[in-house]
Amino acid sequence: MANKPLSLLLASHPGPTAAVTVIATGLGIGLGYPPARLLVLAVAILLGQLSIGWSNDWLDAARDRSVLRADKPAARGDIPVHVVRASAFVAVATALLATVVLGWAALAAHAVAIAGGWAYNLGLKRTAFSFVPFAVSFGLLPAIATLGQEHPAWPAPWVLVAGALLGVAAHITNVLPDLADDARTGISGMPHRLGARRSGVLAFGCLAVATALVAFGPGLPVRPLLVAGLAIGLAAAVTGVVLVLRRSPTRLLMQLIMTCAIVDVAMLALAGQSITV
Template sequence: MANKPVSLLLASHPGPTLVVTVVAAGLGVGLGYPPARLALLAFAILLGQLSIGWSNDWLDAARDRSVNRADKPAARGDIPVTVVRASAFVALAAAVLVTAPLGWAALAAHALAIAGGWAYNLGLKRTAVSFVPFAVSFGILPAIATLGQAEPAWPAPWVLSAGALLGVAAHITNVLPDLADDARTGIRGMPHRLGARSSGILAFCCLAVATGLVALGPGFPVRPLLVAGLVIGLAAAIAGIALVLRRSPTRLLMQLIMTCAIVDVAMLALAGQSITV
């Protein structure tokens, strides 16, 4: 049995939490954030993601326990559900406080992103529109960075669209390995209704379109670095579809999506593309 601090960390969904934080920090680097402001942005996003992760494990503890989820510390009894719940609310309040110095517009965008994650955990995961919170939260993520600048600006529409598509892809690939467990506990989100194969193909089509938007959205001429990123993204999409068609879904699918999200942000930051209107 892991000790409580480690169990609490594991209950936060550390993989996705870290990736989203890195993506936000990458956006800040691309926008030319000074170090102190960049650290503030990254810490605010980290806190928001921790609140979403902990709220998920708190709200799903009983359901996870009923299907013997060995990867869930609260369900295993490694850490009290009350501790996870309290941590979720503390992180939520801290996220708001830390984001506030970035300006009211960035705060509003971050509040919307966090609300999307909490709405999913509180029940939207059970509905046909389970993808909407992910589309909203990932779609608005670039706006937190662009609106948090000393001179706030809205991100370009293609940036918002790419983020939303990555969010849908992340949602589907996160759910696919758990379809059977979810079915036993009454969860019927969009991927459950479409089925593993159809929703998996949809996820990687979303990834391909999102990568295309990042590479081609800024317009022509297309820089070599963006072409390289486009090739990587399309290759990952093809590989993902092949995996969906050939074997049962695993966490590898989600890892492909998250890796490509980091690649997309790196493309923008390193190529010096403007993501604002």
């Protein structure tokens, strides 16, 4: 018999969920959040990401079952779909309630970011605009952190752009391994229309530009730590392009993107760079 708590955890897309939570927590550390407020930020983001992951597995259960997705607990029958659905709604409600502690501006930004993830799951993934929810949600992630400070502030424009570019890269690399299964079930998002190679190159181009913005954003002093971060990001981008051109896409591509996003945030925090206007 399947372990239902473990199956529910696996249905939440734990890898991306954990990565986004770490990124938000890193932003909070860089902004000097007090420990209690940092914990609230981390929990709120975690719950929001859990809701997006669970809504994805709930809404896609029948489609995943039809293509025999072995990595989807709801599709395998390891956990009832109604449990995953209920968990998604509970998680989104508690995520928003937790964000209230950070202020109404942070709540508004987080609500839009979560709505972007749900909109993707509810149907935008089938359109040429499938990248938009990722661009919006990742672009707003730094805003949730900066607006959630005791003295709220908007992030600098280059920070929003870097986040949006990382979101587009994450979307593409998340979809690439599933192009064949998606085609069989009527999914035709932006990466499907561009094809694996072109969209893969686009993803790692977005990563390179985002990392360059983090290292050399307008008004930022040139610091060795940020140059090192840029080198890591560019190396990952080149590696990603080579993998896209030479072999079938795997989950390693998205892992590269999310790892570099965490590195970017760590570099900003360690270098003491201000990400607010």
